Amino acid sequence: MSHFKDQTLLVTGASGHLGGLAVEELLARGATRIIAGTRDPSKLADLTAQGVETRKVDFEDAASLPAAFAGVDRVLLVSTNDVGRRLPQQTAAVDAAKAAGVRHIVYTSAPAARPNADAGLGPEHYWTEVAIAASGLDFTFLRNHMYAENNLMDAAQVIASGQLFGLIGDGGTAYLSRADAARTAAGALLSAEGKSIEDVTGPAAVTNEQRAALYSALSGKSITSIALTPDQLKAGLLAAGIPEGFAEALLAFQRDAVAGYHGVITDAVLRFSGREPQTLADFLAANKAALGL
Template sequence: MIAVTGVSGQLGRLVIEKLLKTQAASNIVALVRTPAKVADLAEKGMIVRQADYDDEASFVSALAGVEKLLLISSSEIGKRASQHSNVINAAKKAGVKLIAYTSVLHADRSPLGLAAEHVATEAMLKESGVPYALLRNGWYTENYMASVPVAVQHGALLGAAEDGKIASASREDYAEAASVVIQQADVAGKVFELAGDESYTLSQLAAEIGKQAGKTVAYQNLPVADYQSTLESFGLPAPLANLIANSDGGAAKGGLFDDSRTLSALIGRATTPLAQSVKAALGN
């Protein structure tokens, strides 16, 4: 059986949808903190089991009979390392034969602050003795699409990425890659650096938004600290504002760029074009 963590989240849900195209529902174990949130999956014949990242014992029970585990990284930044440790330890106790983990692009040399917990998790996987594969996901295009309507309204896209190239892909692209890898044989020990086929700067993103919206949208680059303060003034919690601003700063240093096209090769198609994502964000 194949188990997937975090199935009530956006990426987890998409992975499940992809797996259902090639796997019987009874061969998929959906792991979630609150099973009631995914009652529809149980109705489809999927095995839904309660598992909490903070509770190793819950994962030991939930992973009974599971051969392959897709460990989707926790969304609780700052707690990820300890939570992932719980899952990895549980997987070892349960006899899981492969763990595929969603890490971050070029984690071992990434300038992004959020990479630290991914690096720690990768080290734990190596030390565990459980065969594993690393899905080092690049930036999700959706991370920028939430800013599109505001950029159109004010005629400006704010950021701190300078002229850094961003090779993002859609969440669906990454979900499809995860479903492919977890079903493949002989992926243990492999590292997949995953990013979009095309890259762009935030200035180019602003230009694309303006082109589709029919008005001028300029990119306004700010120092990382100023960008964080601006995001907080918009009502974002400080930790989230810090994450976004720090990631833009990492992009300025090349942290969100990769031109290997490993992702499109893995899924057998081109990654979702930026223009298509902008169109959707504009509701066109």
């Protein structure tokens, strides 16, 4: 469904992976008035060539935001990468969107977004959701589950070592490809109405043991899943040279998997994109080169 394909649709962070894919999906689905926003519009020459309007959208430059949101009906607000600065940046964007007359915000959030101190990156997403809800605008919060691409960060090392470390009691993660997330976001921008929160998930919750088995099948090597306590896992992350703040965030993701927050399965990808989500097995098979295979 594309009820709003002829309205003015702004995608922020359009030079990033998810934002760029979302713009491409909007084009494919017949949207006629697309604005691609980024801090540096020169990076969007390929979209300009396809007839997409580009604008400078810099959440750190409050004075520029009225022009960035002028004439926009609906916004896909892609959460920024500036951990620790996301909340003031995104709150400024919400304020500017409301002042400009935007009617609907689609926001890329995170699963189980909440203000708890031990929720890793969740509080920034939670308070952004609160700011959007308090604005009075209609909204769709897309709580995107763990990207399948995150596995590519350490998969080659896991395969080489034969060991995959995780927490005791892991309940599985419904890994979601970034392409599926982007298609879902574009679909929500084109069709979502009212106020809603959507968990955007892959098709199945994959445990660490199952993930190790996938690596074994792809590599032909024996990969063992090793369950650790939180203290042991954090110590291992720090010993591997991961900064403490990032280690805490990774640990928080693992704790949430134990709690079951990452094992939720929904049909949001199918409803908004019209396609079934890609399985983790298929994603890994399509990215064997990145696994060092």
